[in-house]
Amino acid sequence: xxxxxxxxxxxxxxxxxxxxxxxxxxxxxxxxxxxxxxxxxxxxxxxxxxxxxxxxxxxxxxxxxxxxxxxxxxxxxxxxxxxxxxxxxxxxxxxxxxxxxxxxxxxxxxxxxxxxxxxxxxxxxxxxxxxxxxxxxxxxxxxxxxxxxxxxxxxxxxxxxxxxxxxxxxxxxxxxxxxxxxxxxxxxxxxxxxxxxxxxxxxxxxxxxxxxxxxxxxxxxxxxxxxxxxxxxxxxxxxxxxxxxxxxxxxxxxxxxxxxxxxxxxxxxxxxxxxxxxxxxxxxxxxxxxxxxxxxxxx
Ligand SMILES: [Zn+2]
Numbered sequence: 193x194x195x196x197x198x199x200x201x202x203x204x205x206x207x208x209x210x211x212x213x214x215x216x217x218x219x220x221x222x223x224x225x226x227x228x229x230x231x232x233x234x235x236x237x238x239x240x241x242x243x244x245x246x247x248x249x250x251x252x253x254x255x256x257x258x259x260x261x262x263x264x265x266x267x268x269x270x271x272x273x274x275x276x277x278x279x280x281x282x283x284x285x286x287x288x289x290x291x292x293x294x295x296x297x298x299x300x301x302x303x304x305x306x307x308x309x310x311x312x313x314x315x316x317x318x319x320x321x322x323x324x325x326x327x328x329x330x331x332x333x334x335x336x337x338x339x340x341x342x343x344x345x346x347x348x349x350x351x352x353x354x355x356x357x358x359x360x361x362x363x364x365x366x367x368x369x370x371x372x373x374x375x376x377x378x379x380x381x382x383x384x385x386x387x388x389x390x391x392x393x394x395x396x397x398x399x400x401x402x403x404x405x406x407x408x409x410x411x412x413x414x415x416x417x418x419x420x421x422x423x424x425x426x427x428x429x430x431x432x433x434x435x436x437x438x439x440x441x442x443x444x445x446x447x448x449x450x451x452x453x454x455x456x457x458x459x460x461x462x463x464x465x466x467x468x469x470x471x472x473x474x475x476x477x478x479x480x481x482x483x484x485x486x487x488x489x490x491x
Contacts, residue, residue, distance in 0.1 A: 207402065209255045210407050212423035214418055217386045221394075223407050224255045224428075229290050230364040232430035236469050241361070242303035243277070244296045249357040250282035251292050255428055256355070256368050257316065257341075258284035265320030266433075273312025276300035276491075280309070286320075289431035291467045305336050309407065314340045341488075352387050358399035361381065365402045369394050390415070405454040418460030432468035436477045439463050439472040440482055448483055455479060 206227040214219045230251055234244045252267055255369055258267045263286065270281035277300065282292035300308060309332055318326040338355040345353035352371040353369040359365065369390060377383045393414050401410055411420060443451065454461050461474045474482070 196461050202311065205406050205478060207428045208425040209259065210427065211259065211280060211423040212407075213421045213423070214415075215391065215421055216419055217377055217390075218375050218383065219390050220370055220372055221257050222259065222368045222370075223229075223410065224252050224367075225402075226251055226255060226290070226364040226428055226454060229255075229422040229428045229430045230359075231362065233290065233292050236467070237293070239294055242308065243280075243296075243300060244361065245359045246280060246305065246308055246337070247292050247294055248359035249283075249284065250280060251364070252288050252357055252359070252364040252366035253337060253355070254282040254284035254290060254292075255288075256305055256366050258286070258424070261286045261320060262319060265323075268315075268317040268319075271312045271315075272308050272315070273308075273310040273332070275306070275308050275310025275312070277308050277310075281432075284428070284434070288426055288428040289433065290428055291430060291432050293467055295332065295466075306332075314344065316344065321371075326359075339432060352391075354391055354394060356397055356402070358402045358445060360403070365377055365396055365399075366392070368401055375412075390418070431439045431463060432470070434465040434470060434472075436472055439465070440474070443474060443479070444482055451479060451483065 205227045206225060209222060211222050212374065224247070230248050233251060234247060236343050238249065246359050254267055254269045257269065260266055266283055266285040268283045269283060270279065271277075272279050277294050277296050279293070281293040282290065284290045304371040312332055314330050314332055316328040328344060328348055330340060330347060333343040339355055342353050345351055351373070354369045356367045357365065371383070371387055374383060377386060397410075397414060403415065407422065411422065421445065429455065443463060451461060455476050460476060461479055462471050463474075464471045
């Protein structure tokens with residue numbers, strides 16, 4: 193490989209997630225690489241580098257896990273903890289839109305996962321238009337998002353899983369290997385042997401390779417002796433799902449008394465979106481109509 197650049201400058205390899213399947217055994221994998229989907233998300237905020245890196249892992253993980261959304265919907269990954277961060281969350285829709293935030297009282301000084309998240313749980317929520325909402329919860333394990341997700345898959349689906357994330361200030365990348373339910377291989381010892389073999393090869397991956405190699409080259413480097421299929425990649429982009437309509441609903445939920453006191457003081461209600469920073473301004477007469485509409489709905 194003659195490429196020594198640390199970025200994948202080939203635009204066709206950017207902001208995508210691509211699945212692969214080993215043709216002869218029951219193991220699949222997925223590679224995600226978020227470029228502007230990641231940098232557009234973090235550029236809305238002034239988080240310290242360690243928070244950007246962790247948020248990058250959350251965004252990459254949401255894209256990896258988001259492939260399980262079968263219908264129109266969204267997947268949310270979040271930790272509410274008692275570490276330096278009170279919240280970190282990422283969201284990915286079935287249309288490939290990602291967004292994310294972190295919340296803290298004081299700017300975090302420490303950089304490792306345990307210090308940032310504290311004692312928390314990882315909550316995975318899937319809202320889909322054509323299925324009941326799903327929520328999975330796992331305690332934070334092993335000092336990383338990758339090991340917490342590994343535990344989650346092993347507990348919820350009894351499938352061996354391995355994840356690796358590599359994030360810098362330009363791209364958020366992830367690599368996943370996962371056992372599939374028994375199909376091509378039925379002997380449990382054989383299954384276990386296959387997994388150990390593919391895992392050992394996968395674990396030789398480096399951050400530089402994940403950042404700079406095309407998916408074809410990366411898979412050739414790791415698994416040139418295996419037969420595998422590479423599927424059509426899915427594209428991702430940054431997009432906030434906030435709207436004037438949703439913000440109006442949030443305004444109504446504040447309550448008339450509170451809203452009236454804001455109007456008395458400021459002459460209008462301004463609500464900013466925590467994800468993208470967009471400010472929605474509601475003038476007094478508009479607020480009055482909104483609150484009246486709500487009154488009609490109640491009776
Ligand atoms: Zn927004």
